[in-house]
Amino acid sequence: MTELRNTKQRIAVTAALSATDRFQSAQELHLAVALAGHSVGLTTVYRTLGALADSGDVDTVISTDGQVLYRRCIEPSHHHHLVCRDCGRTVEVEGPQVEKWADAVATANGYVDVSHTLEIFGRCSACATLRTPS
Amino acid sequence: MTELRNTKQRIAVTAALSATDRFQSAQELHLAVALAGHSVGLTTVYRTLGALADSGDVDTVISTDGQVLYRRCIEPSHHHHLVCRDCGRTVEVEGPQVEKWADAVATANGYVDVSHTLEIFGRCSACATLRTPS
DNA sequence: ACCTAGTTGACAACGGTTTTCATTTTCGAC
DNA sequence: GTCGAAAATGAAAACCGTTGTCAACTAGGT
Numbered sequence: 311m312t313e314l315r316n317t318k319q320r321i322a323v324t325a326a327l328s329a330t331d332r333f334q335s336a337q338e339l340h341l342a343v344a345l346a347g348h349s350v351g352l353t354t355v356y357r358t359l360g361a362l363a364d365s366g367d368v369d370t371v372i373s374t375d376g377q378v379l380y381r382r383c384i385e386p387s388h389h390h391h392l393v394c395r396d397c398g399r400t401v402e403v404e405g406p407q408v409e410k411w412a413d414a415v416a417t418a419n420g421y422v423d424v425s426h427t428l429e430i431f432g433r434c435s436a437c438a439t440l441r442t443p444s
Numbered sequence: 445m446t447e448l449r450n451t452k453q454r455i456a457v458t459a460a461l462s463a464t465d466r467f468q469s470a471q472e473l474h475l476a477v478a479l480a481g482h483s484v485g486l487t488t489v490y491r492t493l494g495a496l497a498d499s500g501d502v503d504t505v506i507s508t509d510g511q512v513l514y515r516r517c518i519e520p521s522h523h524h525h526l527v528c529r530d531c532g533r534t535v536e537v538e539g540p541q542v543e544k545w546a547d548a549v550a551t552a553n554g555y556v557d558v559s560h561t562l563e564i565f566g567r568c569s570a571c572a573t574l575r576t577p578s
Numbered sequence: 579a580c581c582t583a584g585t586t587g588a589c590a591a592c593g594g595t596t597t598t599c600a601t602t603t604t605c606g607a608c
Numbered sequence: 609g610t611c612g613a614a615a616a617t618g619a620a621a622a623c624c625g626t627t628g629t630c631a632a633c634t635a636g637g638t
Contacts (some may be wrong), residue, residue, distance in 0.1 A: 313614080313615070314615090315567070315603080315604050315614095315615060315616070316603075316604080316605095317603075317604070317615095317616065317617080319605095319614090319616080319617070319618095325561075328445040333563060335594085336594085336595080337593095337594075340453050350617090350618090351594095351617065351618040351619075352618085352619095353595095353617075353618055353619080354616080354617055354618065355596090356594095356595065356596075357596095357616085357617090361593085372506055372508070372510055374561075376504070376506055376510040376511065376512070376593090376594085376625085376626090377510065377593090377594060377595090378510065392550055392553055392555060394555065395557075401553050401555075403547055403549050405542075405549075407541065407545070408539075408542050408545060411539055412562075412564050415526060415537050415539075415564065416526055416564055416566050419526055419535050419568075419571035420567070420568065421526060421528065421564075421566030421567060421568055421572075421588085422566060422567050422572050423516060423529075423566055423567045423572070424564060424565070424566040425564075425565050425566070426562065426563065426565065427508075427561065427562070427563050427565070428527070428542075428546075428560070428561070428562045429560065429561050430549065430550050430555075430558060430559075430560040431558070431560065432550050432555030432556060432558040432559070432561050433555060433556050433557045434553075434554065434555055435554035435555070435556075438555075438556050438557070439451055445585080447584065448584090449583095449584060449585070449635050449636075450635075450636095451584095451585065451586080451634075451635075453586070453587095454585090455586080469625085470625080470626080472626095484586090484587090485586065485587040485588075486587085486588095486626095487587055487588080487589095487591075487626095488585080488586060488587065489630090490625095490626065490627075491585085491586090491627095492629085494627095510594085510595090511624090511625060511626090512626090523617075539632080544614085550619085579638105580625100580637105580638085581635100581636105581637095582622085582634105582635105582636100582637100583634105583635095583636105584633105584634085584635080584636100585632105585633075585634070586631105586632085586633070586634085587630105587631100587632095587633100588629105588630105588631105589628105589629085590627105590628085591626105591627080591628070591629090591632100592625105592626080592627070593624105593625100593626090593627100594623105594624095594625095594630075595622105595623080595624090596621105596622080596623070596624100597620105597621080597622065597623085598615085598619105598621075598622085599618100599620100599635085600614100600617105600619105601616105601617080601618090601620100602615105602617070602623085603614105603615080603616070603617080603619095604613105604614090604615075604616080604618080605612105605613100605614095605616105606611105606612100606613100607610105607611085607612090607613105608610085608611080608612105
């Protein structure tokens, strides 16, 4: 069915993903690949990330301003993210009781085919010390 | 400070918001206003919705494809939403234990200035019966 | 009625993402 | 190794939701 080929471009993109533990936009990753010395078209970056997201190899988060952020998946099972608003540094978190609560609420209201999005945004300690309030 | 005036445009937009309990995009609301017989510019719809969102009079949700959906707020306190993927029909839900869990996880990891997004998406019973699987 | 700061809307601009399509590349078959 | 079909690439254009521009308009106090 799906025939995937090993191209230098895909290798470069996955390498860039593996080089960081932060959520990054497609454009940031495109820049990261360029800085790593490889030339990959922006279109290809988008396509590669889309494919990886479909296959579940990267996690995606929609930032509060609507753009998609990507990050390589460490924990393969279902989990959520604690993301730094400034630098993207991320901690994977799990909340089994939250999952159960969400499903229970949905079925109690007659909703089927249920999914949920749960992300926690904040400022990590490193970024918090940088921008000290007045 | 903020001096708000009562214009027919704002009245028309808030009326359209009050006429439904569903999450709708700015463009859908713009159409709804037009169908209601009023002529309001799309720019004004966006501005009005933005203002209402800032003042907390409407809830906003970012759909999975990145666009902003608006809905008039029934419950003024902090809550989350169970949204139908197809028609936007929405139930407001509360999960105090989830709030506490999110804050605890964030502070345990040294994150400050914490917020979170939690939305449940599914298919409401009405829409579920419409598109019966094969 | 008048004044003025707030408001409107047609249109252009913006920015992230997707599509197009001609060219290039991978990789199994020979 | 090399051939060739299918997959992949990338530059540019299209897309689409959203925001900015700015001249004309209006609500509401005096």
